[in-house]
Amino acid sequence: MNMRLTQAPIDTLCANALRFLAIDAVEAARSGHPGMPMGMAEIAVALWTRHLKHDPTNPGWADRDRFVLSNGHGSMLLYALLHLSGYELPLDELERFRQLDSRTPGHPEVGHTPGVETTTGPLGQGLTNAVGMALAEKLLAAEFNRPGHPIVDHRTWVFLGDGCLMEGVSHEAASFAGVQRLSKLICFWDDNRISIDGDVAGWFADDTAARFRAYGWNVIEAVDGHDVEAVDRAIREAQANADNDIGPTLICCRTTIGRGSPGRAGSADVHGAPLGAEEIAATRAALGWPHARFEIPDEIRSAFDARARGAEQRAQWQARFEAYAQGFPEAAEEFRRRMAGELPVGFGILSNAILRGVAKEAATVASRKASQQAIGRLARALPELLGGSADLTHSNLTDWPACGAVRADQPGRHINWGVREFGMAAALNGIALHGGFIPFGATFLVFSDYARNAIRMSALMKQRVAYVMTHDSIGLGEDGPTHQPVEHIPSLRLIPGLDLWRPCDAVETQAAWNAAVMRRDGPTLLALSRQNLPHQQREADQVQAIARGGYVLAEAPPDAGGPALVIIATGSEVALAMAAHDTLAAEGVAVHVVSMPCTSVFDRQDAAYRQRVLPPGVPRLVIEAAQPHGWWRYLAGGRGDVVGIDRFGESAPAAALLERFGFTPQAVVERARALLATTGTGA
Structure with missing residues (x-):
């Protein structure tokens, strides 16, 4: 009592x-x-x-x-x-x-x-x-x-x-x-x-x-x-x-x-x-x-x-806000929308229109540059988009026209975080938790190690935070193994609730950004290239299918009765897959090429869709310039192979490194032929 x-x-x-x-x-x-x-x-x-x-x-x-x-x-x-x-x-x-x-x-x-x-x-x-x-x-x-x-x-x-x-x-x-x-x-x-x-x-x-x-x-x-x-x-x-x-x-x-x-x-x-x-x-x-x-x-x-x-303090604030709304109705409605975490009315339609426009442009650019362009497009529609880089703005390409720099005496939308990758990522979580902004931050992918626990906390707290991680492979070249991520992509994919996108061109990059800002139940990480990536031609339904995390980019001939081989690739390696497809097709081998920019989103699709993209029983060859172990679960009953990297890189021009590590069209074709010979399929 x-x-x-x-x-x-x-x-x-x-x-x-x-x-x-x-x-x-x-x-x-x-x-x-x-x-x-x-x-x-x-x-x-x-x-x-x-x-x-x-x-x-x-x-x-x-x-x-x-x-x-x-x-x-x-x-x-x-x-x-x-x-x-x-x-x-x-x-x-x-x-x-x-x-x-x-x-x-x-x-x-x-x-x-x-x-x-x-x-x-x-x-x-x-x-x-x-x-x-x-x-x-x-x-x-x-x-x-x-x-x-x-x-x-x-x-x-x-x-x-x-x-x-x-x-x-x-x-x-x-x-x-x-x-x-x-x-x-x-x-x-x-x-x-x-x-x-x-x-x-x-x-x-x-x-x-x-x-x-x-x-x-x-x-x-x-x-x-x-x-x-x-x-x-x-x-x-x-x-x-x-x-x-x-x-x-x-x-x-x-x-x-x-x-x-x-x-x-x-x-x-x-x-x-x-x-x-x-x-x-x-x-x-x-x-x-x-x-x-x-x-x-x-x-x-x-x-x-x-x-x-x-209750009295909140009522006093509510009265002030109602007076504010009378004098500034548009600003009041915008404040309500942003604090609720809602996107502008019609944003879904707008984002699709933006994506179709990027597909028509057919640009060949590095995906880090495509990301900068995507940020600029989205920033015009989303005043809540707020972000920057950990002292790598001109390498990560995170600024955009008229963004304005955030300073102590000057508001803006672009943040220079300094060389503080961990601090940046953890502060982004705080911005997201506060409400009113969709925050993003950038560094080199290899430095995600510095930020990793805060990225994990983004996922644990289900916060809408975007991480822009550039220089995503040995393709960055001469900076050498200290800056060349090898194990980072598969290890980041292990974080529950984190969607990691590795786009193959400007179209997939825009789709990844659209997905990042529209997602409300967790963070997104974009792994982006330093080197230019060729545009991949798509039909309208393929452009829409990017949002499903994986889709058939190139199909076997209709009269082939289905593919003899499925090649799965992400990022810069999709171009290798397409080149191998063309060579093998000339040899009479029916090949599907699947671009899978986001495995976690693909895994959330229904079984029927996943089986259409990855037909059961068909041998599969995966290509990704990263540690390969995470890909074995996609291989059909062991009938497959992974072209990956299980060691640290080297310091050399990108072209020399890609040849050394087997990331050339001819090397991929040879791996495909060997796989087909082992499984007893082929022309």
Whole structure:
């Protein structure tokens, strides 16, 4: 039974409520991280009960503040805050922490728990997501706000720990945030000096305050993280910094991990393990907490409950937005559309018309150049298209006419990310999560390794992000094996939910871009060539079939009774397949050529379509200038072969490399003849 509390200040009681919800949930699960929630409880009370702008009854309200728990292992702190604030997260879900099908997974997951803004756990990426969110807020405000009508005006708050700051991606993100002067980004550093291995003094001795000042941040030092009033004063100072647009703010909060635990506070023992019944009893006694497991008094619930306050804040914003809509109806409707993630009315028809126009142009260009042209076409129709490159703009070809560069004092649509591939990718996730933009970012395909975990997070969170990865094979030439991707394409195809397109010409490149912007349930990666690729002639139905991921580009003669061989190829190797087709056809061998720019999209097609494209029982030869193992599943009962690369490349002109590695028409024809001889088919 709940009881009224009078023996301690309400802020102290609220902080202890957060502590014991975390303690009890971790103990019930026999798994989890109680130390951080216990250490950051007062910081959470100061922010969530006094400053955070949010409406628990409408978690998707466009102008809410964004809160990111970058140190996501402390997820029970966030779940406790969401529950007590009034989100649709009942107490029994906290009791089921880390259990199958609960809404309280081990690390916060966006789309799974109401009020969670991003999936965190891989340290440093939450902070970097928040940088993307803050950038999105700033750019949307510049685009949509009008004098007297600030419809975009919110802050991005981040909790982060020592682990986030040790991860290299935090350097990339913080440096970028400083140079872009993302003043509405406010971060709280949980300076408890403990990580899993113990006291961090032996491996983390940075002068963090000096480091962030060097990035261009405002730094508020020596804040007692267990004093709600001290934290409140720091927040007000940070808000003043934001109002004066003088850069992001880091609030350095000195804390004790596991505060309140007599036997474990201040040690690594409390970081990632339950306290146990004996230590929990001792902690209850030490903090004067007389309540049963998961019991929260009404007085504390009232102090946290943000429903009335949030509804009032949202109503005030709604009134401002309605006044805005009266004065600027077109802009208001555009804002609604973009925040809903919807494409313009008629975009599907327009995108098909664009694709048909590219097919008529019949251009022979590198697919990276075709991508630049596609971006320019789509950018005219999609003002939400926002992107750039990790310091390779003129190699990746990601700018377009009149795009405008994003600078601290200048809005634009093209972002120079600097040499920050990981930071770029993780920030793109934040932009997508914020809403209002379709973001894309580019680098060389070989450097996808730097960005890979953030690409994985795009897929895990099902975010509409496009990755433009150029120089996709040994065909890039003289830069050599350090820059020639071999294993990258098949390894990226292994990421569930990522659609990887490797187009063979300008038409397929436009189709891939159309698919990327129209897809709403996950990311897309375009693997693009440095070298020119010849245009492939198609009928209208073949142009439309590109969207199905794989299709028959060249058919065996109608009187052949079906193909004796199917050649499957992607990207630059489709031209080899077509050349081999012509040679073999002259020899009387009936060959289908299948262009398969996206295996995952093709795999989602119905069985009847897939069998029409890949007739059962017919030998198959696959050609791709990459590690070949992923292709064996497409071969008909072992009746097939793969022309691929199972070693690193060399430094030489592209033509010499392609000949060395067997990517010439004659070499492909010889492999085809050998396959046909082995299977007993052919002319």
